Amino acid sequence: MGYRPLEIVIQSAQGLKYVNHVKKMKPYAVVFICDDNNNPISSMKTTAVDKDGGSNPKWNFPVKFNINIAKAQQNRHDLVVKLKSHHKSHSDKDIGEVRVPIAELLASCGDAEAEEDDEKKVISKSVVTLDGTSEEGTLAFSYKFGRTVEHPPAHRPPVQAPPRKSRRHKIKEAAKGFVEVVVGGLAVGVGGELVSEMMNGSSGPDAVPDGDDQNGDIPNDDELLSTVNGGKKIIPSS
Template sequence: MGYRPLELVIQSAQGLKYVNHFKKMKPYALVFICDNNNNLISYEAKTVVDKDGGSNLIWNSHVKFNNIDIAKAQQNRHALVVKLKSHHRVRSDKDIGEVRVLITELLEGFGEDAEKHVSKSVVTSDGTVEGTLAFLYKFGRISEHPIADQPSQVQQGLPNNNVASELAGSFASGVTEGSGSVLGEGLVNQGTTTSTSMFVSDQADPYEDDEDEYS
């Protein structure tokens, strides 16, 4: 049945559970595809940290998975997972909650649209719903053979003060479907210009302020 690339813009979240005691949360998202046994079947992408958002935040981060197995997806065996966490420089990062969506649901909701905007409830570790996550997604053309994922080509999200229409326009116009092209006009391959990388490494952030003892 073939493979389809899935492209996403992880846009924003509202009303998240506050997991810090005193200091403002600095949330980020981990984005990946897993099977029905929670085995990771894609690379794991990490968005930038929103240092100013608290429980209401904006990322506008792009990510692409090249190899969505349509046959397995239609058997409800694959899901998109977005885990929300609060960054800590000294202690372990804290879990905020997650969004889990079956790939079949995304396929059924996509139709013929250029891209689809959805909002999903965030489920905390104790099973309660607290907050919402907004994202855009689109599927590319079906290919017979899988294409290697290239996480190094994932790009920097748009600035937080860009309007939603600019985000959607960049998302819709910047991609050659089924290829390894980057999203958005003017975005540069991470391999050549590291300053435009959308995702951050686990190294210490030089702009991160020191963390209080209580957080």
């Protein structure tokens, strides 16, 4: 029979059981599809926390599932909405849940093989406490089935944007680049002087100057002594 996309908007809740003793209740909803063994068969979608909603939260949270029509008509799939109260200091508290057979939603749309519904249907369901002993509050949501397809669309993971760098990290990178430029400039300056000296035949302040001395005409000891002592030869004492 194929699959039909099911588009749901979790709109709001009214008159929820107040599970907080001191602080204001901050409700949110967890939405998923489960099988007849109560095992989730879809990803779990979570609404934002309504920090000011209390017992009457609003979300208007859209979610989409791909429904196996054959299994849904066999009453093997349920839409589940778990309602919880958010806490910072300890674990979140359960408020209750809503469970609706997908077969019931399909039946309200007529032919399971029909084309895409023109309009979303809005319904309200009672919220049952987790122990199943009472109903307290209602949940309103809208739903709409899309066109039947042979296979569900392939799941494409969302493209993640690269993490934004903090201002402190940007300043650190800029400082690092500045140091590298300064150090690199010094290295180029010193290296340039060395290369220039090598090209001119000099390797430093103590290098032998260009001239006949480099061609083998090296003065003897007498010439050196004569130059240093004004032409007077020094005779070492015995």
